Amino acid sequence: RGFLRERLDPPDRSWVPTVTDVLGEDAVTEVEREGTQGTERGVETTLPMIMTPTYLAWLMDSCRIAGVAFRWTTVQSLDLLVTGAYNTAPPEAVIICGGIRGGELLGGDDEITPVRGQVIVFANGSDDEDGDGGEDGGPVLTDWYVDDDDPENMTYVFPRVDDIVVGGIAEVGNGNEDPDAETAEAILARAEALVPALKELPILGHGAGLRPSRSSLRIEQVDTDEVSIPVIAAYGHGGAGVTLSWGTAERVAEMVEQL
Ligand SMILES: Cc1cc2nc3c(=O)[nH]c(=O)nc-3n(C[C@H](O)[C@H](O)[C@H](O)COP(=O)(O)OP(=O)(O)OC[C@H]3O[C@@H](n4cnc5c(N)ncnc54)[C@H](O)[C@@H]3O)c2cc1C
Incomplete structure (x- = not known):
């Protein structure tokens, strides 16, 4: 709530x-x-509200149970992927979900723009004797607070079980993925003014990330001469990719089924 x-x-x-x-x-x-x-x-x-570390671990396990094999490598080209350079079986179709770099393997995409975000993570409690980042007696904050109608000065406070995610910013065109000290100070000042309880809580860490922004989400089959199998683009989710992810996945699955 x-x-x-x-x-x-x-x-x-x-x-x-x-x-x-x-x-x-x-x-x-x-x-x-x-x-x-x-x-x-x-x-x-x-x-x-999703606690992303828990959710993503669950999601990955669910995928594994469904037969998905994961491999971590940078794909340099569609051709290398399809011809087995990454030790994969020959694919019947390729789905590119590359986020901010989604257009790179597809001949480029001028529309994709980073929108930089930065957060501070607090412990949701100060009495952390067991070292798990949370108050041993239970969370201090339970209700979230969002004030983001002004993107230049957006503030949000999201208490989770053990920690509290506090932000933020939305800097269009800024591709810096490192947390910035001055930005952290400004976020801290806004958030503590709105939720004074934060002043008493330890800071666990700082983070920054890039929202893969686009005028609209790109989910479509892409014409390419590079490979002879179908290639589908699925990227450009901006600041709502978690929210939209199941819908995107369903649409892509439908497209693959129709091929
Ligand atoms: C501070 C912040 C707060 C946010 N809050 C929310 C929120 O509250 N709700 C919400 O819904 N969304 C939120 N978002 C947005 C959300 O995180 C993104 O929309 C989402 O992560 C996009 O998912 P994606 O899978 O399309 O791209 P990504 O998560 O960017 O994943 C793309 C992946 O493709 C990989 N990749 C790219 N090119 C290659 C290549 N050539 N070879 C191999 N791998 C490659 C990348 O390494 C990356 O792992 C937030 C984002 C930020 C930064």
Whole structure:
């Protein structure tokens, strides 16, 4: 459960019908409340949240059980991939899900742009005698807080079981993947002003990442003379790739089935 601050007039509530379909009419409540920086307007609601390290490990195991073999290497060209240079069996189709580098094997893509993000990870508690990053007596913060209508100054606080992910930024065109100290200071100042409880909690680490942004998601079969088997592009998910991933996978699976 958490609070989504709204600064736009009218606010974007395009997502509300989907949530109320699942959780019922009372799932999203409009609220006006006194925050640390004056009156905050927004909605309180319950939304699904993924703890990505746990989720991705589960997802990978599920894939293995379904027969997926994983191999880590940089693919230099479609031709090398198809002719077995990476010790794979000859494929019947290739799906390119290369994120920010999704266009590289497909003759380039001028539309793909990095949108840089940066986060600070806090322990969700300070009494961490067992060293697992969490408070041994349970989490300090449970409710999330999002204030991201202004992309220049977006702030979000996502408590998980053992830690709290705090962000953020959305720097269009910045491809720097290293956390930046000045940016961390600015995020920290905004987040601590909104959620003062963070001041008491230890910082576990800093992270930065690039959202693979594009004017729209690219899911299509690509014409290429390089190889004679079908090649499908599936990238450009921007800041919503986790949210969209099952839909993308279903669409790609349908396309492969139709081939
Ligand atoms: C700070 C931050 C916060 C975010 N928060 C959210 C959120 O709350 N909700 C949400 O839905 N999304 C969020 N996102 C966005 C989400 O992480 C991305 O949309 C998603 O990871 C994109 O998935 P993808 O598989 O398309 O690309 P990626 O995750 O980028 O994966 C592409 C992979 O392809 C590999 N690759 C590329 N080229 C080659 C090659 N030639 N050979 C071999 N491998 C190659 C790369 O190494 C990489 O592993 C966030 C992103 C950031 C940075």
